Amino acid sequence: MSIQTSNQPLLAADGRPLKQSLSRALRRQKLRALALVAPLLVFVMLTFVLPICNMLFRSVENDIVSNIMPYTVNALESWTAEPDTLPDEAIFKAAFYDLSVAAKAKEHTKLGTRLNYEQTGISSTFRKSGRALSKSGKALAKEFDALDPRWNKAETFFELFTTDEADRQASDQNILDRQLFRLNQLKGQAYDPLPNFELAREKTAALPLTAREYGYWALFTSLEKNKDFTKGKVTEALYVALTDDLQNPQNKAYIDRLTGPSAELVKTAAAYFETQPNLNYAKLMKDVNKNWAEPVVWETIKLHSSRYTNGYFLNAVDMRKTADGPAVQPESKQILLILFQRTVKMSLIITVSCILLGYPVAWLLANLPMRTSNLLMILVLLPFWTSLLVRTSAWKVMLQQQGVINEVLVWLGLVATDNRLEIINNQFGTIIAMTHILLPFMILPMYSVMQTIPASYVRAAKSLGATNWTAFWRVYFPQSVPGIGAGSILVFILAIGYYITPEIVGGTEGVFISNRIAYHISSSLNWGLAAALGAILLTVVLVLYWAYDKIVGIDNVKLG
Amino acid sequence: MAKSSKNAFVKFQRVQKSYDGETLVVKDLNLELPKGEFLTMLGPSGSGKTTCLMMLAGFETATHGDILLDGVSINNIPPHQRGIGMVFQNYALFPHMTVAENLAFPLEVRKIAKAERETKIIRALEMVEMGSFAGRRPSQLSGGQQQRIALARALVFEPELVLMDEPLGALDKQLREKMQFEITNLAHALGITVVYVTHDQTEALTMSDRVAVFNDGRIQQLASPDSLYEEPENSFVAQFIGENNTLDGEVKNLSKNMAVVQLDDGSLIDCKPVNVKKVGERTRVSIRPERVEYNKKRINKQAHTLTAEVLEFIYMGDIFRTRLRVAGNDDFIIKTRNAPDQQRLTAGQQIEIGWLPKDCRALDA
Numbered sequence: 001m002s003i004q005t006s007n008q009p010l011l012a013a014d015g016r017p018l019k020q021s022l023s024r025a026l027r028r029q030k031l032r033a034l035a036l037v038a039p040l041l042v043f044v045m046l047t048f049v050l051p052i053c054n055m056l057f058r059s060v061e062n063d064i065v066s067n068i069m070p071y072t073v074n075a076l077e078s079w080t081a082e083p084d085t086l087p088d089e090a091i092f093k094a095a096f097y098d099l100s101v102a103a104k105a106k107e108h109t110k111l112g113t114r115l116n117y118e119q120t121g122i123s124s125t126f127r128k129s130g131r132a133l134s135k136s137g138k139a140l141a142k143e144f145d146a147l148d149p150r151w152n153k154a155e156t157f158f159e160l161f162t163t164d165e166a167d168r169q170a171s172d173q174n175i176l177d178r179q180l181f182r183l184n185q186l187k188g189q190a191y192d193p194l195p196n197f198e199l200a201r202e203k204t205a206a207l208p209l210t211a212r213e214y215g216y217w218a219l220f221t222s223l224e225k226n227k228d229f230t231k232g233k234v235t236e237a238l239y240v241a242l243t244d245d246l247q248n249p250q251n252k253a254y255i256d257r258l259t260g261p262s263a264e265l266v267k268t269a270a271a272y273f274e275t276q277p278n279l280n281y282a283k284l285m286k287d288v289n290k291n292w293a294e295p296v297v298w299e300t301i302k303l304h305s306s307r308y309t310n311g312y313f314l315n316a317v318d319m320r321k322t323a324d325g326p327a328v329q330p331e332s333k334q335i336l337l338i339l340f341q342r343t344v345k346m347s348l349i350i351t352v353s354c355i356l357l358g359y360p361v362a363w364l365l366a367n368l369p370m371r372t373s374n375l376l377m378i379l380v381l382l383p384f385w386t387s388l389l390v391r392t393s394a395w396k397v398m399l400q401q402q403g404v405i406n407e408v409l410v411w412l413g414l415v416a417t418d419n420r421l422e423i424i425n426n427q428f429g430t431i432i433a434m435t436h437i438l439l440p441f442m443i444l445p446m447y448s449v450m451q452t453i454p455a456s457y458v459r460a461a462k463s464l465g466a467t468n469w470t471a472f473w474r475v476y477f478p479q480s481v482p483g484i485g486a487g488s489i490l491v492f493i494l495a496i497g498y499y500i501t502p503e504i505v506g507g508t509e510g511v512f513i514s515n516r517i518a519y520h521i522s523s524s525l526n527w528g529l530a531a532a533l534g535a536i537l538l539t540v541v542l543v544l545y546w547a548y549d550k551i552v553g554i555d556n557v558k559l560g
Numbered sequence: 561m562a563k564s565s566k567n568a569f570v571k572f573q574r575v576q577k578s579y580d581g582e583t584l585v586v587k588d589l590n591l592e593l594p595k596g597e598f599l600t601m602l603g604p605s606g607s608g609k610t611t612c613l614m615m616l617a618g619f620e621t622a623t624h625g626d627i628l629l630d631g632v633s634i635n636n637i638p639p640h641q642r643g644i645g646m647v648f649q650n651y652a653l654f655p656h657m658t659v660a661e662n663l664a665f666p667l668e669v670r671k672i673a674k675a676e677r678e679t680k681i682i683r684a685l686e687m688v689e690m691g692s693f694a695g696r697r698p699s700q701l702s703g704g705q706q707q708r709i710a711l712a713r714a715l716v717f718e719p720e721l722v723l724m725d726e727p728l729g730a731l732d733k734q735l736r737e738k739m740q741f742e743i744t745n746l747a748h749a750l751g752i753t754v755v756y757v758t759h760d761q762t763e764a765l766t767m768s769d770r771v772a773v774f775n776d777g778r779i780q781q782l783a784s785p786d787s788l789y790e791e792p793e794n795s796f797v798a799q800f801i802g803e804n805n806t807l808d809g810e811v812k813n814l815s816k817n818m819a820v821v822q823l824d825d826g827s828l829i830d831c832k833p834v835n836v837k838k839v840g841e842r843t844r845v846s847i848r849p850e851r852v853e854y855n856k857k858r859i860n861k862q863a864h865t866l867t868a869e870v871l872e873f874i875y876m877g878d879i880f881r882t883r884l885r886v887a888g889n890d891d892f893i894i895k896t897r898n899a900p901d902q903q904r905l906t907a908g909q910q911i912e913i914g915w916l917p918k919d920c921r922a923l924d925a
């Protein structure tokens with residue numbers, strides 16, 4: 001064997017550098033380990049991590065406004081909300097078409113609901129507008145009908161806008177692409193474009209607004225409704241758009257240049273509408289619903305039009321977004337901070353109760369002879385074998401006014417029949433039931449720590465002259481603290497997110513923040529706020545965990 | 561060796577102990593020790609040594625009998641009032657306290673003022689030569705250092721009686737020997753009474769004033785180390801302490817200080833009767849390996865001789881260790897000093913061996 005110099009790499013038996021062979025061997029081990037955990041990893045990713053990330057994302061996501069009212073949001077960008085000033089005509093115009101389209105797709109109420117979180121009452125404005133939006137269109141449709149009954153048919157519009165097979169170059173694919181995008185955003189879908197449907201460029205130049213709305217409507221009718229858009233009638237809003245186009249002086253030159261079969265039809269209508277009063281979208285919207293004349297509605301839309309928002313988080317801490325930055329919610333709507341405080345406070349009380357009740361039991365478990373302690377352990381674990389719902393309901397039976405405890409107290413004469421104790425549907429009930437349910441999570445870690453404390457420490461303390469109490473307090477207790485820490489962190493984290501028990505025995509006073517989250521998920525459907533509350537709860541837990549790690553050290557936590 | 565019970569400091573009186581109500585772990589223990597004595601309890605595993613210590617310390621109660629400390633029965637005195645220092649087998653240093661805090665503990669519970677406490681701690685640490693380790697945690701000390709701290713802690717409150725349960729069990733040989741020396745020196749210097757438990761017989765012999773050999777819940781013999789070695793009273797003690805050769809036989813003739821034993825191969829030898837009562841009894845004869853001679857020049861005139869066959873001759877430097885076949889026993893060991901005139905043996909050789917009848921003790925079978 002030759003002696004290796006220090007800067008020569010060590011070689012393994014097969015002549016490879018030792019480091020390389022070692023890392024190869026380790027890599028194989030790691031791969032095998034990874035293969036073993038892979039199924040669980042995938043399962044957890046798909047069923048736990050991804051949904052949570054998705055949920056957390058909802059707390060800042062806010063594309064519903066810009067998806068449903070894309071033109072309005074665009075138009076509002078340059079508008080600054082000033083007290084008592086209404087937006088200009090262009091904004092009303094954009095809103096009219098956005099809302100007409102949304103109403104047809106039955107999406108306007110969703111937006112109303114979303115904005116209602118921020119501005120109570122706004123949802124009814126949206127809901128009521130849905131029906132009224134088509135009124136003005138209907139009136140104009142009659143006028144067109146009087147001019148020429150052909151205007152009444154969808155076929156006419158089809159012929160007016162489409163190109164011949166031979167004339168593909170002259171088509172305006174751009175408009176259709178954008179309208180398909182608009183439809184996809186609105187419905188949250190990804191439709192394929194319509195084949196063989198193109199708009200003639202000269203027509204889209206002459207009647208741009210009508211072409212836009214017609215393009216959208218055709219796509220919507222065909223792709224979303226699965227109907228033939230060349231038959232029957234067109235949507236009412238198109239007549240408004242057409243009137244707008246015919247009255248628009250910028251279009252005049254292009255209209256005059258129109259040729260082909262429907263050119264005469266358009267020119268006659270243009271001549272008629274030139275004599276009519278100009279279209280006024282502001283008035284039109286006011287007629288739809290008088291609330292559109294309220295600046296606050298527009299302010300709300302503008303305020304919440306961005307695709308990402310901190311609004312939900314502000315709401316989660318009893319604040320709200322205003323044009324002048326975050327502001328505190330009115331007193332009557334402040335509930336969440338109180339709930340957060342209550343959740344933390346009650347979780348702390350529950351944790352402390354669990355420590356007080358669990359410590360002696362854990363001590364007994366660790367110090368009794370094996371046979372007895374096994375029996376006791378079964379008693380401790382017994383609750384795990386019963387459904388959570390059953391245990392909680394049992395507490396309901398125990399604690400209610402006509403329940404076991406009250407009956408016994410009345411029977412003993414300790415409590416008057418008309419003065420029964422209120423120990424359920426309040427914080428007290430929640431604390432009792434949850435302490436009971438979470439107790440095993442406190443006892444088990446404490447037990448496993450205490451088991452590792454040799455009896456000789458207490459004996460040594462006593463032989464050194466300590467009384468039973470001093471020996472316990474100065475010697476045994478400090479060594480059992482890691483168990484208390486582990487149990488506390490477990491119980492506290494479980495308690496802070498508990499849902500079922502407070503829901504059943506908590507009444508209104510004893511509910512936790514998670515009950516509020518559940519309410520927003522399943523009743524008010526304000527998922528964004530629910531997600532924000534969840535995110536805050538998660539952060540609180542992580543911060544506590546971090547603080548605990550700093551103070552006690554997570555390595556000191558023994559769970560078994 | 562019985563001392564007058566008047567100056568007995570610790571006294572076990574007919575003490576019995578049972579854990580399960582079925583078997584007696586300690587059977588009829590009687591023991592007296594005077595102030596200042598270093599007594600070792602020696603015995604095989606499970607013989608009840610720790611149990612005795614625990615009864616003395618107050619962590620177990622005697623099922624029957626009395627334990628007296630300085631003439632007072634302590635059966636009803638709780639452990640913390642007994643004022644007995646104790647060193648545990650695993651040291652039991654409180655892991656969450658520093659060395660100084662560990663030492664302060666017995667002083668604090670005795671409500672000794674801070675200044676006095678500190679001087680005592682410093683003195684105790686210096687006594688075990690650990691003065692510079694006051695701020696360390698037990699986990700930052702080596703085994704021997706922990707052991708010394710445990711000793712210092714048991715001594716810092718100046719108890720008159722200190723119990724030590726195999727305190728050196730976890731140490732390596734060299735450190736153990738050093739600590740044995742230190743513990744005995746300290747005990748003598750301080751004049752404390754020590755009850756020491758071990759199952760290492762060398763430790764027992766080198767450290768103690770007296771040794772109590774335990775077996776099967778009883779004290780088999782309580783004597784000073786030299787008489788224990790040289791005058792074992794029964795074959796358990798003879799076998800347990802030091803190396804020992806045994807030959808089985810039957811008592812043929814018995815007088816006050818001479819017994820004639822017929823070995824199982826028929827040969828007759830003279831022995832000192834120690835634990836035989838009557839003629840015809842089975843007996844086990846015990847001879848220490850170093851009391852056997854084979855060198856003709858060295859065999860005493862009065863010595864008793866037998867022929868033996870050499871099975872193995874091991875050169876060990878200072879001594880020769882020879883394994884012989886004697887009276888049908890293949891494990892008869894003799895140890896001889898490597899003197900200039902000493903003769904060396906080879907396996908298969910037939911030799912004459914001899915010993916004095918007084919070195920050959922007839923014990924119970």
Ligand SMILES: Nc1ncnc2c1ncn2[C@@H]1O[C@H](COP(=O)(O)OP(=O)(O)OP(=O)(O)O)[C@@H](O)[C@H]1O
Binds near residue numbers: 604606759
């Ligand atoms: N707490 C106990 N419960 C029941 N039996 C016990 C208990 N402690 C000891 N024993 C039994 O009592 C007998 C004597 O035990 P003890 O601990 O006194 O032995 P020891 O002489 O100290 O042995 P070692 O040298 O191994 O420490 C053993 O048979 C043991 O099994």
Ligand SMILES: [Mg+2]
Binds near residue numbers: 610611725
């Ligand atoms: Mg023992």
